[in-house]
Amino acid sequence: xxxxxxxxxxxxxxxxxxxxxxxxxxxxxxxxxxxxxxxxxxxxxxxxxxxxxxxxxxxxxxxxxxxxxxxxxxxxxxxxxxxxxxxxxxxxxxxxxxxxxxxxxxxxxxxxxxxxxxxxxxxxxxxxxxxxxxxxxxxxxxxxxxxxxxxxxxxxxxxxxxxxxxxxxxxxxxxxxxxxxxxxxxxxxxxxxxxxxxxxxxxxxxxxxxxxxxxxxxxxxxxxxxxxxxxxxxxxxxxxxxxxxxxxxxxxxxxxxxxxxxxxxxxxxxxxxxxxxxxxxxxxxxxxxxxxxxxxxxxxxxxxxxxxxxxxxxxxxxxxxxxxxxxxxxxxx
Amino acid sequence: xxxxxxxxxxxxxxxxxxxxxxxxxxxxxxxxxxxxxxxxxxxxxxxxxxxxxxxxxxxxxxxxxxxxxxxxxxxxxxxxxxxxxxxxxxxxxxxxxxxxxxxxxxxxxxxxxxxxxxxxxxxxxxxxxxxxxxxxxxxxxxxxxxxxxxxxxxxxxxxxxxxxxxxxxxxxxxxxxxxxxxxxxxxxxxxxxxxxxxxxxxxxxxxxxxxxxxxxxxxxxxxxxxxxxxxxxxxxxxxxxxxxxxxxxxxxxxxxxxxxxxxxxxxxxxxxxxxxxxxxxxxxxxxxx
Numbered sequence: 119x120x121x122x123x124x125x126x127x128x129x130x131x132x133x134x135x136x137x138x139x140x141x142x143x144x145x146x147x148x149x150x151x152x153x154x155x156x157x158x159x160x161x162x163x164x165x166x167x168x169x170x171x172x173x174x175x176x177x178x179x180x181x182x183x184x185x186x187x188x189x190x191x192x193x194x195x196x197x198x199x200x201x202x203x204x205x206x207x208x209x210x211x212x213x214x215x216x217x218x219x220x221x222x223x224x225x226x227x228x229x230x231x232x233x234x235x236x237x238x239x240x241x242x243x244x245x246x247x248x249x250x251x252x253x254x255x256x257x258x259x260x261x262x263x264x265x266x267x268x269x270x271x272x273x274x275x276x277x278x279x280x281x282x283x284x285x286x287x288x289x290x291x292x293x294x295x296x297x298x299x300x301x302x303x304x305x306x307x308x309x310x311x312x313x314x315x316x317x318x319x320x321x322x323x324x325x326x327x328x329x330x331x332x333x334x335x336x337x338x339x340x341x342x343x344x345x346x347x348x349x350x351x352x353x354x355x356x357x358x359x360x361x362x363x364x365x366x367x368x369x370x371x372x373x374x375x376x377x378x379x380x381x382x383x384x385x386x387x388x389x390x391x392x393x394x395x396x397x398x399x400x401x402x403x404x405x406x407x408x409x410x411x412x413x414x415x416x417x418x419x420x421x422x423x424x425x426x427x428x429x430x431x432x433x434x435x436x437x438x439x440x441x442x443x444x445x446x447x448x449x450x451x
Numbered sequence: 452x453x454x455x456x457x458x459x460x461x462x463x464x465x466x467x468x469x470x471x472x473x474x475x476x477x478x479x480x481x482x483x484x485x486x487x488x489x490x491x492x493x494x495x496x497x498x499x500x501x502x503x504x505x506x507x508x509x510x511x512x513x514x515x516x517x518x519x520x521x522x523x524x525x526x527x528x529x530x531x532x533x534x535x536x537x538x539x540x541x542x543x544x545x546x547x548x549x550x551x552x553x554x555x556x557x558x559x560x561x562x563x564x565x566x567x568x569x570x571x572x573x574x575x576x577x578x579x580x581x582x583x584x585x586x587x588x589x590x591x592x593x594x595x596x597x598x599x600x601x602x603x604x605x606x607x608x609x610x611x612x613x614x615x616x617x618x619x620x621x622x623x624x625x626x627x628x629x630x631x632x633x634x635x636x637x638x639x640x641x642x643x644x645x646x647x648x649x650x651x652x653x654x655x656x657x658x659x660x661x662x663x664x665x666x667x668x669x670x671x672x673x674x675x676x677x678x679x680x681x682x683x684x685x686x687x688x689x690x691x692x693x694x695x696x697x698x699x700x701x702x703x704x705x706x707x708x709x710x711x712x713x714x715x716x717x718x719x720x721x722x723x724x725x726x727x728x729x730x731x732x733x734x735x736x737x738x739x740x
Binding site for chain 1: 630631634662663668669693
């Protein structure tokens with residue numbers, strides 16, 4: 119099959135258009151005059167626009183990996199409990215921050231370390247711990263169903279603990295809500311460099327391992343008979359998915375729906391090998407979150423709408439429209 | 452017709468001379484047949500109001516957040532506004548329960564025949580109104596007089612705090628961060644009220660609501676001369692992208708309040724004088740250098 123050049127090029131062009139629009143959308147709404155020397159444009163809008171695209175790309179890639187690995191169109195990057203793990207990490211960090219401020223006079227060395235780690239670090243660690251816990255509970259990666267169920271168990275239990283922490287420290291609730299709905303407003307240069315590095319790494323590794331996903335589409339036993347070493351390849355791809363998700367979540371919070379919907383949007387136009395699908399899902403995720411970020415800033419400036427609300431509306435709306443358009447109907451029947 | 456109604460109400464008032472009726476914030480008239488001796492409060496500021504009027508000994512239970520004055524810490528804790536422990540509350544046999552309009556438990560308590568007065572102080576002016584209502588409710592010998600004394604001392608505290616503000620800080624622009632995630636406390640919030648009393652200019656106008664979530668660019672553009680953090684977790688503001696150039700951060704004019712102090716600033720109660728003093732002290736420190 120012919121590689122999907124047209125879609126690739128149009129997504130890349132769209133990404134650049136969105137980046138330019140992101141630079142022109144500020145706290146006063148839309149601005150036609152763009153002053154490159156303005157520190158607000160350089161230090162706030164640029165990292166924010168690039169960062170939103172990168173986080174979306176990471177989620178799109180993780181979503182495509184998740185749907186491929188679990189052979190389930192409803193799979194998303196948060197499937198293995200990383201979302202609830204990250205939430206718990208943030209809840210603990212916020213609660214400790216509150217407690218630490220009361221005792222700040224005798225702030226110990228260990229507490230200082232906590233503060234430096236901050237919300238981002240705690241979210242990253244939380245996401246990883248949850249994924250490892252899921253793998254541990256599923257006793258390996260061989261059985262898809264066991265993995266999924268273990269993911270559900272971890273998600274529910276960690277979610278309950280998070281609620282408990284929130285209930286004990288109700289002052290942390292607004293901050294917690296902001297994390298749960300996703301927030302792109304504080305993205306910095308360092309965050310962009312970090313996410314770009316992780317994105318390149320994850321794309322390379324998953325491109326290289328994508329034959330497994332091709333094989334898995336034909337069923338597990340067929341993949342094995344094709345000579346693919348399913349178990350180790352699966353662990354590697356799960357690690358890539360975990361890394362991409364944890365990095366995005368740590369920087370932007372739990373952005374809804376991008377990881378689920380981006381691969382669907384691509385798959386509705388492209389069929390064939392998995393490798394291009396992964397790259398295109400990343401591009402599509404980036405475009406989705408960049409669009410949502412611009413709308414979040416512009417619709418109600420200078421107040422912000424939670425970016426997760428917009429990704430939900432945008433992604434959900436588009437998916438619904440696809441669902442009722444002819445080609446998809448034929449596919450589902 | 453109206454005259455007859457008026458006469459009838461006067462007659463009924465004479466019949467129950469010791470009864471008192473107050474209209475609460477739901478616009479419901481609540482009548483207590485005698486002075487309440489057992490009081491439960493479900494809002495920290497209401498416990499503080501009862502105590503500051505000298506009726507602390509009548510409190511038999513409070514919500515879990517009440518912590519001032521120290522004596523209320525020893526009272527039974529009955530949960531919060533949304534998770535009130537109904538059974539424990541009823542067991543205390545209160546004559547009246549003081550709570551917020553939003554409390555989920557209101558209808559259950561009324562069904563059980565317990566008097567409920569919903570008072571929801573949210574602004575500087577509400578504090579005075581609630582103070583006077585509670586004084587009437589407690590049936591203090593000279594309710595208005597005692598409320599006057601308390602309110603005047605609060606106003607004196609605020610005025611003193613105001614006169615102690617450094618001249619350079621008058622009309623300074625201020626950004627108040629309520630919590631992480633870019634939530635600001637605007638001029639419409641209680642803490643914003645206090646700041647205005649002290650002569651500071653909030654960068655978030657009333658029209659934007661009490662606690663709006665802001666685009667951080669808005670703060671950088673407004674370039675506040677002073678930043679007050681009501682939530683202690685927020686540190687290292689200078690590391691936020693683009694914030695190092697903000698006037699307040701360049702000149703180290705950032706007031707980070709401890710959790711115990713933040714209580715005073717978020718509770719519209721009788722300690723608002725102390726809260727004003729707290730901010731005034733911090734402004735003095737940060738404008739000294």
